Amino acid sequence: MDQPVLVEARKLSVEFTLRKPLLSRRPAPVVQAVRNMDLSIRRGETVALVGESGCGKSTLGRAMIRTAPIARGALRFDGEDITHLRGEALRSARSRFQMIFQDPYSSLNPKARIFDTLAEPLHVHGKTSRAEVRGKVSEILDAVGLSPDFAARYPHEFSGGQRQRVAIARAVILQPDFIVADEPLSALDVSMQLQILKLFDELRDRFSLTYLFISHDLARVFSFADRVAVMYLGQLVEIGRAADITANARHPYTKALLAAAPSPDPEVEATREVPVLKGDIPSPAFPPPGCRFHTRCPIAMEVCARVDPAMTDFGGGHMAACHAVHPGGPSPSRPDPTEVKKDPTA
Amino acid sequence: MSASILDIEDLHVTFRQGGRSIHAVRGVSLRLQPGEVVGVVGESGSGKSVAMMSVARLLDEKQAGIRADRLDLDGQPVLGLRKRQLEALRGPTVSYIFQDPLSSLNPVLTVGRQVTEGLRRHRGLDRAEARTVAIDLLRQVGIPSPELRVNQHPHEASGGMRQRMMIAMALALRPKLLIADEPTTALDVTVQADIIRLVQGIQREVGMAMIWVTHDLALLARVARRVVVMYGGRIVEDAPSSVLYSAPAHPYTRGLLDSTSRFDVPFRQQTPIPGTPPDPAQRIEACAFAPRCPRATDLCRSRIPPLEDRGQDRRAACFHPLTGGA
Structure with missing residues (x-):
């Protein structure tokens, strides 16, 4: 069971x-x-x-x-x-395994569109077909409760809660x-x-x-x-x-x-x-x-x-x-x- | 009826920011009796901190426009005062404790000097007298070996100790009104409980009026007799704790209560408030909570509900309240 x-x-x-205290003979703590x-x-x-x-x-x-x-x-x-x-x-x-942090703003790249932020782990781990990436990104946005047109936007356009949703989407996209x-x-x-x-x-x-x-x-x-x-x-x-x-x-x-x-x-x-x-x-x-x-x-x-x-x-x-x-x-x-x-x- | 320690009527605060204008406080009326302990609760952007900082005019008035039909502190209109007159009020009449003691304490001055700055200025104490008083104040706020701490700088103390130092500073002149804005948010929970007990003890001893500004309704259940709920720059409910927690009138208060961390409700039965808080830059000629409210009707989407008396010392701004009215 x-x-x-x-x-x-x-x-x-x-x-x-x-760091060892300056001039100290004792080993660094x-x-x-x-x-x-x-x-x-x-x-x-x-x-x-x-x-x-x-x-x-x-x-x-x-x-x-x-x-x-x-x-x-x-x-x-x-x-x-x-x-x-x-x-x-x-x-x-x-x-x-993935990690999600306290402050979604500092863990998301402010210059990247949400799409690129979400697509990056897919590229790194070998999913490369455009259609496949696109499909996966909108699927994951839906799973975290964000509308698919959010993909074209930047992190600063979101509220704290929405940014945390993006961070979560990024963490779960590789399942x-x-x-x-x-x-x-x-x-x-x-x-x-x-x-x-x-x-x-x-x-x-x-x-x-x-x-x-x-x-x-x-x-x-x-x-x-x-x-x-x-x-x-x-x-x-x-x-x-x-x-x-x-x-x-x-x-x-x-x-x-x-x-x-x-x-x-x-x-x-x-x-x-x-x-x-x-x-x-x-x-x-x-x-x-x-x-x-x-x-x-x-x-x-x-x-x-x-x-x-x-x-x-x-x-x-x-x-x-x-x-x-x-x-x-x-x-x-x-x-x-x-x-x-x-x-x-x- | 001018015995109030604080009397605010129709307070508005607007920030100008790069061509945009942010209407942070949109008509707040609030009266506090001497010795009364009130909690002001709201989420970020609710205007709670801005409204409370307006009381002693702590906002940068190059950016913030403050207007009100009345803003009286201990019977004195605050809005017309000059800088010197304002400084005379800060300390003996009103004092503040903020979330982050490091940003309120001066890093280059000793703790003793900062704690007694007000005493030296307002009461004309000399250096030696001030030191004695400072040691005494630090002891009162539970700082161990105060005779050593008095000569130290803020960075030499832990977060909890710094918060105690700020409390000592705020209380040095025995203010008639103490405003504590998220004083324990940055602290660990066990330290937080200790600080709350300390402030409560001093409040009862001195008998000063007090406003706890926080996002945490649970904290206010511990400390406040009366709770004012803010949303979108306005007060949406103001009621004694004895009725607010058991039978809130405003659906937002209900939602906030349901969202608060608690041990006694199973997770699957906890219901969040949908949607997101309003953008403070947006003009809203409707109930600001309507887009997230399960009871909203067309009326709510077309008019701002006035804050009205609902009996039991309660005020609420809702066309379809949960209790106490039509």
């Missing part, structure tokens, strides 16, 4: 080396933007990846389509290890299997956000797409997603079915995210205690030791400052990394990716 796994990250880490990430997405599934700035959600999204460098771990796509794929093999694999959408709604007005999300929903069915949907707005995406993954400072802190996450969140950070989002109901808001997290999010370059969330956690214990908790499995795919919710005392330590050998299959 379950669909096969389409994309799978295993102990995936992405690191960025910061390394930021672990994504640390030891396990995430598999089944064909046809939508996973919402949520978290706040600096949590590594965009970096993970890019790593999962091989546009961010993978430092450690492995990435499999449709049964094939693509961690180290290069050159022509990587290029051809890339036609099967990819997997789409990483990185905050595709956050630059849009509220009334446009739901319209565009409905479009993602329609296309999901029509083209059998699999989504990794990155967002800071848990309330917006949770009902649209099958599963939700919550990240904090480069690590997964909780993952599970969307309904389980909202009804029965385990991690105090997930609970804070859920509570922080206001509900459009003054009666609910009047009676609700919003737990406030202390301070700001620490810099990902200098994450706190132990559990990375302990500096802001309302229920932090002594062990939290020392031991980074491993994921506890609550069944049904619901997992969370927190000492306080681990049955029978503190959780064992999360493995350190720098001590894990490179995947032997690589």
